[in-house]
Structure formats: structure tokens, C-alpha cells
């Protein structure tokens with residue numbers, strides 16, 4: 001069932017019906033498709049495998065060409081999507097803040113493994129503390145890597161929000177080309193990201209649109225990176241302190257890491273495997289009522305549709321979290337932003353601590369005794 | 379005031395500059411500049427707003443996206459805002475826009491500027507515009523490939 005239909009009259013099946021009956025123009029003209037969260041719950045539930053969110057994305061492209069403006073649907077008056085558009089221009093070369101890089105971590109602009117930071121440094125404009133996601137990620141990676149990790153000061157946005165939110169295909173392609181050029185120049189072959197949206201974008205959309213992307217670059221989310229290194233015995237998880245034993249945590253699956261990946265991709269599963277190991281060590285992990293592929297959407301995918309309806313979804317999600325734990329871990333910086341934001345409005349959910357996967361893990365991971373880190377390139 | 383060099387760095391470059399002027403002070407200042415026939419370069423397009431606090435940073439970004447070479451925001455002097463603290467609000471947001479967004483985009487921060495100009499400062503209005511235009515001329519077009 002559509003996540004939105006719980007709070008408003010909007011059903012993907014009705015829209016599909018209209019399209020099948022030949023009323024495509026009517027659907028486009030109505031502007032209704034701006035409302036969709038592109039959360040992909042409907043695909044997950046659809047017996048015919050209709051990829052509705054993808055239809056919405058294409059429809060948005062057509063709707064813009066019918067001179068419909070998306071402006072009123074975009075949160076923060078479009079600041080963040082405008083930034084992406086500016087970055088897509090060939091004459092723009094970002095000079096991003098690098099203060100978050102811890103002193104002990106030596107980064108490089110050339111090498112094998114890249115940490116793709118995403119738009120975090122720009123979010124400092126009005127959100128606090130997100131830098132620590134980047135810091136934690138890098139710290140985790142240095143528990144494994146010997147060689148300096150590549151972090152690009154001039155990194156550009158991956159284009160996710162432009163692509164899904166507004167169907168701006170051309171801008172998306174320009175951003176992609178800029179990124180690929182930079183990856184190639186840096187000589188990287190492995191890309192690690194801690195962002196759900198960047199991951200899906202590289203893994204699926206870049207791979208589809210840009211020839212050879214898949215063969216040139218191996219893309220991993222931090223969760224996979226940690227999982228593999230744990231399995232290979234390069235890192236291990238540490239026992240909780242007494243105070244932590246009593247703090248139950250739960251996990252919010254971002255849609256982009258659950259319903260938005262190919263069926264073979266089992267990020268939700270390996271996340272649970274890691275948590276199972278945590279339970280063995282003495283931590284308390286509880287699932288929320290809606291989890292894995294059925295996770296509830298944060299409601300503001302691609303900075304679209306921050307309104308009373310999506311707020312209702314967020315509130316529901318936070319109530320589930322409250323029931324399950326004191327700490328809510330997620331692996332999408334934007335889920336983090338939107339869910340934290342709601343805590344300013346509702347006191348009853350304000351006590352939940354929302355942490356990124358990287359922030360949560362950084363203090364619970366150490367390099368294995370047996371391993372002497374990886375040798376050189378791998 | 380900026381020096382007028384005999385040799386231009388970017389010959390033929392006519393910058394496009396957008397200015398958001400507060401209705402109560404700097405817009406009136408612009409008027410006064412016109413009435414008093416103070417000369418200032420014609421590169422500027424003025425958008426009148428009711429208060430500098432009305433200028434959302436997204437307006438500035440959109441202007442840059444649409445091809446402006448420079449964006450100026452002007453308001454009443456601190457303490458003189460018609461809506462009491464609109465300009466303080468504008469200043470605080472502007473600083474974040476400047477330091478966090480414009481800088482990280484790799485756009486020279488000189489291209490975006492905030493100035494306080496009162497209704498009686500016609501001369502100063504002309505000077506600010508001239509100086510800003512010269513600065514932008516020095517920097518050259520934003521769209522260099």
C-alpha cells in the first residue's frame with residue numbers, strides 16, 4: 001500500500017489505471033505526481049512489478065516541459081537543489097570545507113580508494129553536527145586502510161535529488177560526467193560512501209546511464225565495507241561498556257538502501273548480521289514495527305514534499321522508534337536530518353538519539369589484532 | 379573607490395549584476411542617486427524588496443544559477459530597519475550563505491555582497507554600485523570555461 005495513501009487520497013493504482021486507459025495527459029496536467037515520495041513501497045508490494053517511482057521520475061521530466069513548476073514542492077526554498085544545479089555547470093569547481101578531516105587521517109587527491117562525502121559540508125548551512133558523519137566514516141576506514149584515502153575537495157553533488165525530485169535528466173547527466181571525470185583523474189577504482197542516496201545513485205543510476213561506470217568503479221556503502229572487512233577479519237567489534245549495555249538501539253532502513261536496490265543486493269540483511277554480532281557482545285538491538293523492505297519513509301525524499309502529510313509519516317516513524325529503543329541508527333544523512341527536525345516540534349519524541357551508522361559504529365570497532373591492515377593496494 | 383585601470387582585464391565584459399534593494403532605504407537611496415544625477419554604471423538590475431530580511435539566500439543562488447555575475451543585497455543601517463530586526467536577520471543569513479555556501483561552491487565571495495545604505499545616501503548608493511561593478515569587472519565573468 002502506498003505510504004502516502006495513509007495520510008492523503010493518493011493511490012498509485014488509480015494513476016496507473018488512468019494511464020492505461022489513455023488519460024496520460026490528464027495525469028500529467030493534474031500535477032498530482034509531484035506529491036509522490038518516490039519511496040518505492042508500491043513497487044515492493046506490486047504483484048506486477050510496476051516501478052511506479054520510476055514512472056513518477058519520468059513524468060516529472062514531462063511535467064516540467066509542460067511548464068509546471070516544482071518550486072512550491074521543494075523544501076528550503078530550493079537552496080539545496082539549486083546548489084546541485086550550480087555545481088553541474090562546467091565553470092564551477094567547488095572548494096569544499098575539509099575541517100572535518102581528523103588530523104591523524106592523511107588524505108590524498110590520488111589513489112585507489114575514494115571516500116565520496118556527498119553534500120554534507122553544504123548542510124552545515126542550517127543543520128548542525130553532520131560533519132561528524134564524515135569524520136566517523138574516515139576514522140573507520142583508516143582502521144582498515146594503510147594507503148591514504150582519496151577525498152576530493154572539488155567533489156560535486158551526485159545529482160540524486162535533481163534526478164528523482166524534479167526529473168532533471170540533463171543536469172543529472174552533467175553532474176555524473178563531472179564526477180566521473182574527477183574519479184578518473186584521481187585514479188580511483190573503489191568508491192565508498194556513507195550516504196544511502198549517493199550509493200543508490202552510483203550503484204544503479206550511474207551504472208545504467210554511463211557506459212563502463214560499473215566496470216571502472218566498484219561502489220560500496222560503508223555498511224558493506226564494514227561487513228566485508230569484518231568477515232575478512234580485518235576489524236572486529238568491541239564489547240559494550242556497562243552503561244551501553246542497557247541502552248537499546250533500533251535501525252531505520254533508508255528506502256534507498258532497501259527498496260531501491262536490486263534483489264541480489266542485501267544491505268538490509270548484512271546490516272542485521274552486524275547487529276546480531278552486536279547482540280552477542282551484549283548490546284540490545286530491537287527492530288521497529290516497519291523494518292527492512294517495509295521501512296517507513298522519512299517523507300522528504302529529494303527535498304520534496306515537506307508538508308503536513310509527510311510530517312504525519314515522520315511522526316509515526318518516530319513513535320515506532322521510541323517504542324523500540326533509545327538510540328535510532330540510520331545510514332542516510334537526510335533521513336537523519338528530516339527525522340531530527342521533527343524533534344523540534346514534538347517533545348514526546350525529542351529524547352530519541354538519532355545517529356548515523358558511522359557515528360554509531362566508530363566507537364565500537366577496532367582493527368583486528370591478527371591483521372596488520374591491508375598491504376598497499378588491494 | 380576602485381581604481382579605474384586604463385587596461386581592462388576582460389575587454390568587452392559587461393557584468394550582469396542583480397541588486398535586491400530594501401524599499402525603505404536603499405531603494406529610496408537609489409532614487410535619490412538618480413534625482414541627484416550621481417553617475418553609476420548601468421550594469422545593475424534592481425529588484426525592490428520590502429526589507430532586506432525578505433531576501434532568502436535561495437534568491438541569491440538562483441540569480442547566480444541564472445547567470446548573474448554578481449549579487450548585491452542592500453538594506454537599512456542596523457537599528458533603522460522598518461521592521462526592527464529584518465536587517466539583523468538578513469546579516470546573519472548572509473554570513474552563513476557567504477561562508478558556507480558561496481565559498482564552498484568555489485565562487486569568489488566578492489561576487490555576493492551585503493551593504494547598508496540609507497534613503498539619504500544617494501551618493502553612497504552610486505559609489506557602492508560603482509565599486510561593486512568594478513570589482514566584478516576585475517573578477518571577470520562567472521561563466522569562464
Ligand code: SF4
Nearest residue numbers: 002036037039040042
Ligand atoms: S513511491 Fe511511495 S509515495 Fe509514491 S506512490 Fe509509491 S508508495 Fe506512494
Ligand code: SF4
Nearest residue numbers: 254255301332334335
Ligand atoms: S532521506 Fe532517507 S528515507 Fe528519505 S528518501 Fe532519502 S534515503 Fe529515503
Ligand code: SF4
Nearest residue numbers: 075300306337338341
Ligand atoms: S523535515 Fe525539516 S529538515 Fe526536512 S525538509 Fe522539512 S523542514 Fe527541512
Ligand code: FES
Nearest residue numbers: 400429453454460
Ligand atoms: S526595512 Fe530596510 S532592511 Fe528592513
